[in-house]
Amino acid sequence: MAQSWHMMIEFEPPMVASIVSNRNFSFDALTATRECVINIPTVEIAEKVVACGNSSGRKTDKFEAFGLTPVRASRVSAPLIAECYANLECKVVDTREVNRYCLFILEVVKAWIDPAKKHPRTIHHMGKGTFMVAGETIKLRSRMK
Amino acid sequence: MAQSWHMMIEFEPPMVASIVSNRNFSFDALTATRECVINIPTVEIAEKVVACGNSSGRKTDKFEAFGLTPVRASRVSAPLIAECYANLECKVVDTREVNRYCLFILEVVKAWIDPAKKHPRTIHHMGKGTFMVAGETIKLRSRMK
Numbered sequence: 001m002a003q004s005w006h007m008m009i010e011f012e013p014p015m016v017a018s019i020v021s022n023r024n025f026s027f028d029a030l031t032a033t034r035e036c037v038i039n040i041p042t043v044e045i046a047e048k049v050v051a052c053g054n055s056s057g058r059k060t061d062k063f064e065a066f067g068l069t070p071v072r073a074s075r076v077s078a079p080l081i082a083e084c085y086a087n088l089e090c091k092v093v094d095t096r097e098v099n100r101y102c103l104f105i106l107e108v109v110k111a112w113i114d115p116a117k118k119h120p121r122t123i124h125h126m127g128k129g130t131f132m133v134a135g136e137t138i139k140l141r142s143r144m145k
Numbered sequence: 146m147a148q149s150w151h152m153m154i155e156f157e158p159p160m161v162a163s164i165v166s167n168r169n170f171s172f173d174a175l176t177a178t179r180e181c182v183i184n185i186p187t188v189e190i191a192e193k194v195v196a197c198g199n200s201s202g203r204k205t206d207k208f209e210a211f212g213l214t215p216v217r218a219s220r221v222s223a224p225l226i227a228e229c230y231a232n233l234e235c236k237v238v239d240t241r242e243v244n245r246y247c248l249f250i251l252e253v254v255k256a257w258i259d260p261a262k263k264h265p266r267t268i269h270h271m272g273k274g275t276f277m278v279a280g281e282t283i284k285l286r287s288r289m290k
Binding site: 002004005006007008009010017019043046047050053054096097101103105121122123124125126127128129130131132133134135136137138139140141142143144145 | 155268275
């Protein structure tokens with residue numbers, strides 16, 4: 001699935017909160033398996049991301065339909081996507097807010113990046129098919145983690 | 146405070162989840178008042194954002210110290226910041242996950258933007274003082290909200 005709403009919530013262990021609508025096939029899969037991989041794409045495959053968002057795994061093998069390559073993960077059953085810049089293998093560790101907000105708490109148990117992508121231009125959903133593409137990075141003198 | 150970890154969780158009513166560390170002065174203020182404003186800055190004031198992140202409201206009047214202008218909000222007591230592109234007036238509506246994750250559920254009760262900023266270049270904290278600056282936006286044929 002294509003997924004817009006997620007955030008880090010802890011550094012150690014690394015944890016992510018993620019909203020997955022209960023109207024999605026992925027909601028059922030995540031609830032049943034309690035595992036997933038968060039695949040982080042770059043602008044080069046933006047069209048494939050949107051194609052994934054506009055279709056359902058109930059009816060479509062999205063890997064085959066959109067030319068994406070599954071790669072075996074090391075800690076979970078769900079696959080990585082070879083074409084993505086980063087892949088985060090996750091386990092569901094807390095479902096307390098799933099009924100109320102469709103909010104899953106995930107622990108990242110293994111993280112991968114593609115070191116060949118030196119300047120990954122990630123995409124960020126702004127709503128209704130508009131995406132912000134990551135621009136330059138700046139470094140400031142910060143004591144923030 | 147400068148704040149990295151937040152996400153939308155609902156369209157209607159508009160709701161945001163936000164992590165505020167219990168080591169921050171803002172944690173005490175948010176817990177006591179159950180109100181806040183999320184101020185969304187652009188790259189032009191990135192240095193001021195970091196200055197806010199490197200100091201505490203316990204000791205410093207950050208508006209005065211960093212040349213920021215408070216503006217009266219319409220629905221909450223906390224002020225807007227005139228120099229920010231957007232300001233979201235919020236009320237705390239759920240504190241169930243505050244003890245466990247410092248996770249506040251906020252409802253956005255009023256939203257402001259500065260219409261003079263046609264192409265707001267927002268900044269996105271990547272950790273350790275590195276920020277991604279928003280680049281171009283692209284539009285794709287999406288059925289996603």
